[in-house]
Amino acid sequence: MRKFLLLILLIIVGLAIIAVATGLVPVTQTQEARLPTIEGGQLPAFDVDTPEVEVGTVNKTVEVPVVDVRKGGQ
Known part of the structure; x- marks a missing residue:
């Protein structure tokens, strides 16, 4: 039963992603994001x-062994 519910959930999420990506469901940004203002503070210091x-x-000088190669198993 859990596998079935997980499969249904994955299908729903996949369809939602496809709907947004294709423009079927328009998403409009209504407000700009901005970082919070922080007063004071100090970065950590390290001595390494x-x-x-x-x-x-x-x-x-490296000695290399001599290799004898023969054809046909001779």
């Missing part, structure tokens, strides 16, 4: 000690 990281390059 981060570790030092040194980045550099080093030349090294």
Whole structure:
């Protein structure tokens, strides 16, 4: 029964979204939005000690193994 009610609710919400998106149900903004005014206040302050990281390059010789490839399982 719950699944049926959820399905009906989803169908109704979907139809409402389609009706508004296609202009079948016109939605008109009647008032502009604005942020509330806040007097005073202070942002938080942080003191962060981060570790030092040194980045550099080093030349090294790396030995690569020799691979013998043969055709046909020889």
